[in-house]
Amino acid sequence: MTAAVGEISAIAALLVAMAGAVASAVALRTRNEGLVSVSAGAAWILLGLVTVSALALTYGLVSNDFSIRYVAFNTTRGTPIYYKITGLWGALEGSILLWIWMLSLFTGLVSLIHRRTQREILPAVLSVLFVVSAFFLVVVAFVASPFQRLFPVPPDGRGLNPLLEDTNMLTHPPFLYAGFVGLTVPYAFAMAALITGRLDESWIRSTRRWTLMGWLFLSIGNLIGGWWSYHVLGWGGYWAWDPVENAAFLPWLPATAFLHSVMVQERRKMLKVWTLSLIILAFSLTIFGTFLTRSGILSSVHAFSDGPVGIYFLIFLGIILIASLGLLAWRGERLRGQPQLDSLISRESAFLLNNFVLVAATFTILLGTVYPLIAEIVRGVKVSVGAPYFTQVSAPIFIFLIFLMGIGPLIAWRKASLDNLRRNFLVPGSVALAVGVLLSMVSVRDFYPLLALTLCTFVAATIVFEFYRAIRARNRIAGEGVLRALSTLFQRNQRRYGGFIVHLGVVLIIMGIAVSMSYSREREATLKIGEGIQLGKYYVQFQGMGAGEWPTHFRVWGNYQVFNQGHPITVMSPAQRFYPTQQSPISRAVLRSTVKEDLYLVLGGFAQDGSNSTVKVLVRPMVSWIWIGGVILVLGTLLAVWPFGRQRLGDEED
Amino acid sequence: MTKRKKMQLGIGLAVILGAIAYVIFGGLQQAVVYFFTPQELRAKGEAIQGKPVRVGGVVEKGTLIREPQTLTVQFILSDGKESLKVRFQGIPPDLFGEERGAVVEGTLQPDGTFRASTIMAKHSEEYKPHKDGKTPDPKEMYKTLLTGDRQ
Numbered sequence: 037m038t039a040a041v042g043e044i045s046a047i048a049a050l051l052v053a054m055a056g057a058v059a060s061a062v063a064l065r066t067r068n069e070g071l072v073s074v075s076a077g078a079a080w081i082l083l084g085l086v087t088v089s090a091l092a093l094t095y096g097l098v099s100n101d102f103s104i105r106y107v108a109f110n111t112t113r114g115t116p117i118y119y120k121i122t123g124l125w126g127a128l129e130g131s132i133l134l135w136i137w138m139l140s141l142f143t144g145l146v147s148l149i150h151r152r153t154q155r156e157i158l159p160a161v162l163s164v165l166f167v168v169s170a171f172f173l174v175v176v177a178f179v180a181s182p183f184q185r186l187f188p189v190p191p192d193g194r195g196l197n198p199l200l201e202d203t204n205m206l207t208h209p210p211f212l213y214a215g216f217v218g219l220t221v222p223y224a225f226a227m228a229a230l231i232t233g234r235l236d237e238s239w240i241r242s243t244r245r246w247t248l249m250g251w252l253f254l255s256i257g258n259l260i261g262g263w264w265s266y267h268v269l270g271w272g273g274y275w276a277w278d279p280v281e282n283a284a285f286l287p288w289l290p291a292t293a294f295l296h297s298v299m300v301q302e303r304r305k306m307l308k309v310w311t312l313s314l315i316i317l318a319f320s321l322t323i324f325g326t327f328l329t330r331s332g333i334l335s336s337v338h339a340f341s342d343g344p345v346g347i348y349f350l351i352f353l354g355i356i357l358i359a360s361l362g363l364l365a366w367r368g369e370r371l372r373g374q375p376q377l378d379s380l381i382s383r384e385s386a387f388l389l390n391n392f393v394l395v396a397a398t399f400t401i402l403l404g405t406v407y408p409l410i411a412e413i414v415r416g417v418k419v420s421v422g423a424p425y426f427t428q429v430s431a432p433i434f435i436f437l438i439f440l441m442g443i444g445p446l447i448a449w450r451k452a453s454l455d456n457l458r459r460n461f462l463v464p465g466s467v468a469l470a471v472g473v474l475l476s477m478v479s480v481r482d483f484y485p486l487l488a489l490t491l492c493t494f495v496a497a498t499i500v501f502e503f504y505r506a507i508r509a510r511n512r513i514a515g516e517g518v519l520r521a522l523s524t525l526f527q528r529n530q531r532r533y534g535g536f537i538v539h540l541g542v543v544l545i546i547m548g549i550a551v552s553m554s555y556s557r558e559r560e561a562t563l564k565i566g567e568g569i570q571l572g573k574y575y576v577q578f579q580g581m582g583a584g585e586w587p588t589h590f591r592v593w594g595n596y597q598v599f600n601q602g603h604p605i606t607v608m609s610p611a612q613r614f615y616p617t618q619q620s621p622i623s624r625a626v627l628r629s630t631v632k633e634d635l636y637l638v639l640g641g642f643a644q645d646g647s648n649s650t651v652k653v654l655v656r657p658m659v660s661w662i663w664i665g666g667v668i669l670v671l672g673t674l675l676a677v678w679p680f681g682r683q684r685l686g687d688e689e690d
Numbered sequence: 691m692t693k694r695k696k697m698q699l700g701i702g703l704a705v706i707l708g709a710i711a712y713v714i715f716g717g718l719q720q721a722v723v724y725f726f727t728p729q730e731l732r733a734k735g736e737a738i739q740g741k742p743v744r745v746g747g748v749v750e751k752g753t754l755i756r757e758p759q760t761l762t763v764q765f766i767l768s769d770g771k772e773s774l775k776v777r778f779q780g781i782p783p784d785l786f787g788e789e790r791g792a793v794v795e796g797t798l799q800p801d802g803t804f805r806a807s808t809i810m811a812k813h814s815e816e817y818k819p820h821k822d823g824k825t826p827d828p829k830e831m832y833k834t835l836l837t838g839d840r841q
Contacts, residue, residue: 422723428717
């Protein structure tokens with residue numbers, strides 16, 4: 037029954053999406069106002085039907101309806117209620133249902149927010165969104181249906197992969213999908229601009245918030261992924277350059293480039309083709325990423341179940357690329373004759389360079405990710421491209437980006453004079469140089485970390501310096517105090533100052549990555565009770581084993597007394613969890629995190645009588661900076677997009 | 691923009707592009723690791739000795755020996771046709787065990803054994819239990835491990 041409701045509403049939603057696409061296309065041609073309203077209404081019906089479908093699956097999960105294959109494979113009777121609900125995106129079929137639900141929600145919001153401001157191109161926008169929705173609904177209804185029945189009905193289900201039983205894992209996929217779907221909206225507007233020929237800046241202005249929100253969700257999704265990997269997977273790392281991780285990270289790069297190139301287009305009416313290409317690239321990569329991870333074409337430690345969906349995503353990707361690039365070529369005439377670059381030493385050129393480097397990073401990582409595939413097709417050999425490739429290649433690229441991050445926001449538009457350069461960069465440059473020299477004298481001797489830290493200092497100094505000067509100016513003009521001045525600055529130019537905060541967050545993240553990658557240490561040993569190992573200033577002493585029953589599993593842990601330079605600081609208890617449905621135990625690492633460094637313990641094994649245990653000890657410096665930087669990045673983005681009550685949504689000025 | 695500036699810009703971009711291309715291909719050449727089955731590895735003979743490769747297979751039943759004191763792990767990795775004796779020092783991943791698929795990265799030694807620097811076991815989203823406790827078909831498990839296997 038539940039399955040039937042879900043299935044039927046999914047099919048009905050597909051019909052509505054197709055009808056909506058046709059209605060809006062006709063509305064676009066005939067300029068029929070009534071039809072525009074009809075397609076806007078269709079967006080809401082679509083949302084309603086997809087919601088029913090998603091609720092049906094959720095109900096199936098919560099009510100232990102094991103006649104549904106998806107439910108039987110992803111929950112058990114004993115699964116706590118919250119993991120049953122999040123089982124909705126625990127595996128492929130449900131994830132796609134969640135994806136289309138978010139897409140239909142965004143489509144509804146677009147039709148609501150932009151019904152007045154963008155009435156001219158709204159039908160074209162909706163048409164694109166309906167087509168994308170229809171594709172996902174075909175997958176949900178016919179290819180990878182979450183409502184497939186299972187017969188005979190098993191008495192109990194198999195349960196979720198225990199690695200996914202984690203609060204971060206509850207939030208990671210929805211954020212990623214929200215990011216992917218968020219990018220669909222500016223893509224739809226870009227296509228609408230091409231279709232209607234209204235290629236001025238109005239589509240960019242309308243989608244500014246959508247783009248930033250999509251970018252924000254994508255950033256959060258990736259950060260949470262790293263956090264989960266670090267805290268749960270128990271290998272001490274947060275990023276492995278695995279194809280699945282790359283698939284989530286790849287769209288972020290052109291999306292970031294897009295965020296910057298739209299500023300140039302708004303301000304100088306330049307880079308139109310480039311900006312359009314970037315959003316096409318970003319959106320295509322979200323689809324391509326899904327193809328990569330879901331086709332099973334690349335081996336990955338994350339191993340999603342391979343399904344038949346891969347080929348559908350590939351076909352859809354082909355359609356998107358042909359249609360988008362075709363439109364771009366068709367409108368090529370109208371996109372010409374833009375203003376030219378005045379000088380190489382200008383903000384335009386810094387942004388162009390930033391874009392160029394981000395796209396280069398995209399293709400570098402893309403190449404490394406698909407290289408095994410190319411090698412197999414072309415040369416018939418199986419190869420894998422390991423993390424060293426990605427770190428080696430991306431380190432110089434990202435270091436150059438940090439440099440541009442310091443230059444871009446401050447250098448003058450059109451042509452920077454020597455005076456402008458001196459005024460903006462003399463002080464931060466000197467500070468950075470001094471810090472760099474100091475660091476090299478203290479301890480940081482390796483080239484890349486030293487360069488990265490110096491440039492990060494440079495960026496941070498430019499930001500602090502800029503705030504300092506702006507506050508001083510407010511103080512002189514209006515006699516405002518520091519806080520009052522800050523609030524004025526954010527109100528007057530929230531995008532600019534929000535952007536600075538985002539940059540500050542990125543700087544902290546990069547510092548955390550640079551240092552933790554270069555200066556981590558680890559040791560592992562088998563210890564009898566009372567024995568210990570030394571790692572740096574820490575001494576870790578094994579005190580004994582403990583065990584206990586948990587709601588979903590049986591847990592065994594080791595107790596380790598940790599000494600810092602001879603002083604006892606804490607007892608840490610890394611564990612292994614034994615799940616009834618799993619063949620082998622799952623490690624649960626524990627860590628003690630400080631601003632300076634993390635101490636990370638993993639229980640590798642133990643004797644049945646508890647007399648000895650094998651433990652892995654890692655010291656990873658400055659990892660917490662990544663998470664702190666992530667929080668700052670989120671706050672900065674929110675400051676940049678928050679509607680401070682001055683304007684209606686979708687009705688944006690500059 | 692004048693012709694001269696255009697040329698400057700062009701040269702600048704070309705230099706950056708060249709640098710990136712150089713880094714990419716240099717990086718790829720160093721970082722590409724070939725993937726073999728034990729049988730394919732044997733077929734390569736001595737030529738492959740000492741070069742970093744990945745080998746995928748199933749850990750044979752009854753061959754896994756762990757020595758906690760030295761943190762040494764030994765086992766025989768098999769693809770059903772050939773088998774390979776593997777030595778590893780460290781803590782293998784959670785999902786590693788007998789009769790399970792594993793991919794090892796390391797080098798073939800002159801004595802024909804394989805010294806692994808990394809062991810990879812595959813996480814699976816859905817747990818697939820063996821029917822009636824029967825031994826799983828090594829081919830089936832092996833299939834799920836290999837690159838480029840479209841089922």
